[in-house]
Amino acid sequence: MRRDPFAIALLAALAIFAGCAAWSGHVLLLPVALAFPSLWSIAPTRLAAGSVSAGYFLAASRGLPQGVATFYASDLWPGLVLWLVASLSFVAVHTVLWTTVEAKRPLRYLAAAILMAVPPFGITGWAHPVTAAGVLFPGWGWWGLAAMTAGLIGLVTRIWPAAAIALAGFWLWSAATWTAPNLAEGWHGVDLELGASLGRDPGLQRQRDLIATVRSHASGSMPVVVLPESALGYWTPTVDRLWTKALAGTDVTVIAGATLVDAHGYNNLLVAISSKGGRVLYRERMPVPGAMWQPWRSWWGETQGARADFFANPVVDLDGRRLGPLICYEQLIVWPVLQSLLHDPDIIVAVGNGWWTSGTSIVAIQRANAVAWARLFDKPLVISFNT
Structure with a gap:
C-alpha cells in the first residue's frame, strides 16, 4: 500500500x-x-x-x-x-x-x-x-x-x-x-431503572422497596436474587440487620452491590445476605480508573477513592458454589474475566450501575462481553444492571 x-x-x-x-x-x-x-x-x-x-x-x-x-x-x-x-x-x-x-x-x-x-x-x-x-x-x-x-x-x-x-x-x-448462555437454576438477575438515585438514596423506604422487589422475584427452591452494583448504598450493620430480619423465615439469598467506607477510601462490594445474616462476598478488583480509582490522591494525603485489588478474590464461595463475580468496569477489560475463569467458577455473576451511560452503548457492550465470555467457557451467566 x-x-x-x-x-x-x-x-x-x-x-x-x-x-x-x-x-x-x-x-x-x-x-x-x-x-x-x-x-x-x-x-x-x-x-x-x-x-x-x-x-x-x-x-x-x-x-x-x-x-x-x-x-x-x-x-x-x-x-x-x-x-x-x-x-x-x-x-x-x-x-x-x-x-x-x-x-x-x-x-x-x-x-x-x-x-x-x-x-x-x-x-x-x-x-x-x-x-x-x-x-x-x-x-x-x-x-x-x-x-x-x-x-x-x-x-x-x-x-x-x-x-x-x-x-x-x-x-x-x-x-x-447461536444460543444464549445457560441460566443457573434458581438464580434471578434483577434489572432496575432507578437512575442515579440507586445507592444514593439512604432512606428506609428505598430499602423496603428493594426488599419487595427481591420477594417478587424469588421463586423456586433455595432462590438466589442478584441486585445491581451499589443497590444497597453503604454497607453498615444497620442495613445488614434490616435485610436479615426481612429475609427471616425464607430460604432466599440476596447478592447485591454495596459500598464499604473507611478513613482511607472505600471498597466497591458484592454482599450476600440470607436469614442467617449478611457478609462481604466480593471486593471489586478494578474500579473505573479516574472516576472511582484515584490512587494519586494519596500523594496529597487525601482519601484514595475506590480500592483496586488487581488479582484478589477471582472466585468466591456461596453455599458450596464457586462464583466468578464481575462488577461493571471489569466486564470491559480482559484479565479479571480470565483470572476468574482460570479458577473454573460454577456461575458468572455480572452486575453494573449504568445510569450514567444513558444515550450510549456502554451497558450493551458490557452485557455483550459477559455473554461472550460465558459462552466461550459454557458457564451459566446471571446479569443485573441499573439504568
Missing part, C-alpha cells in the same frame, strides 16, 4: 468502522474487531499504524465523553479529555510495537495483545479483539482462547486472507447456531 495520506486515511476509516461495529453492543458483531489486527499489520508506516490504532480505539470507546459528562453533570470537555487520555496506552503500545519486518509482526502483535490484557496497560485495555473468541468458538474454553490467539497471529501475517476466511467460517457457523 502506498505511503500517502489517502492510504493512511483509508486505513483509519476502516479501523473506525471496525471499532464502531464490533463494539455496538450486539454480541454477534464482536468478530468485526478482528479487522483491526489486519489493518494494523498492513499499515505502511508507524504513523499509519498509530492512526489505525487511534481510530479503532476511539470509535470503540465513543460513549465515554457523553457518559463522563452525565456522571459529573458537566459539559463534554472533561469527557473528551479523558477519552483521549484513555486511548494513550492502546495507541502507544500498538504504535511502538509495529514493525516493517514482516517476520517479526506476529510476535510483536502477540506482545501488544498480552500487554493490553494485563496491568498496567490492561487497566484501559477496552475493546480487546480476543473477546470475540466467545462468538467464534463457543464452548471451546481454553482451546477456544488458544484458537483465537492463533487466529489473531494469522491475521498479521502474509496469509491473513486465508486466516480471515477461516475465522469468517467459524463466525457464520456460530451465528447460525
Whole structure:
C-alpha cells in the first residue's frame, strides 16, 4: 500500500468502522474487531499504524465523553479529555510495537495483545479483539482462547486472507447456531431503572422497596436474587440487620452491590445476605480508573477513592458454589474475566450501575462481553444492571 495520506486515511476509516461495529453492543458483531489486527499489520508506516490504532480505539470507546459528562453533570470537555487520555496506552503500545519486518509482526502483535490484557496497560485495555473468541468458538474454553490467539497471529501475517476466511467460517457457523448462555437454576438477575438515585438514596423506604422487589422475584427452591452494583448504598450493620430480619423465615439469598467506607477510601462490594445474616462476598478488583480509582490522591494525603485489588478474590464461595463475580468496569477489560475463569467458577455473576451511560452503548457492550465470555467457557451467566 502506498505511503500517502489517502492510504493512511483509508486505513483509519476502516479501523473506525471496525471499532464502531464490533463494539455496538450486539454480541454477534464482536468478530468485526478482528479487522483491526489486519489493518494494523498492513499499515505502511508507524504513523499509519498509530492512526489505525487511534481510530479503532476511539470509535470503540465513543460513549465515554457523553457518559463522563452525565456522571459529573458537566459539559463534554472533561469527557473528551479523558477519552483521549484513555486511548494513550492502546495507541502507544500498538504504535511502538509495529514493525516493517514482516517476520517479526506476529510476535510483536502477540506482545501488544498480552500487554493490553494485563496491568498496567490492561487497566484501559477496552475493546480487546480476543473477546470475540466467545462468538467464534463457543464452548471451546481454553482451546477456544488458544484458537483465537492463533487466529489473531494469522491475521498479521502474509496469509491473513486465508486466516480471515477461516475465522469468517467459524463466525457464520456460530451465528447460525447461536444460543444464549445457560441460566443457573434458581438464580434471578434483577434489572432496575432507578437512575442515579440507586445507592444514593439512604432512606428506609428505598430499602423496603428493594426488599419487595427481591420477594417478587424469588421463586423456586433455595432462590438466589442478584441486585445491581451499589443497590444497597453503604454497607453498615444497620442495613445488614434490616435485610436479615426481612429475609427471616425464607430460604432466599440476596447478592447485591454495596459500598464499604473507611478513613482511607472505600471498597466497591458484592454482599450476600440470607436469614442467617449478611457478609462481604466480593471486593471489586478494578474500579473505573479516574472516576472511582484515584490512587494519586494519596500523594496529597487525601482519601484514595475506590480500592483496586488487581488479582484478589477471582472466585468466591456461596453455599458450596464457586462464583466468578464481575462488577461493571471489569466486564470491559480482559484479565479479571480470565483470572476468574482460570479458577473454573460454577456461575458468572455480572452486575453494573449504568445510569450514567444513558444515550450510549456502554451497558450493551458490557452485557455483550459477559455473554461472550460465558459462552466461550459454557458457564451459566446471571446479569443485573441499573439504568
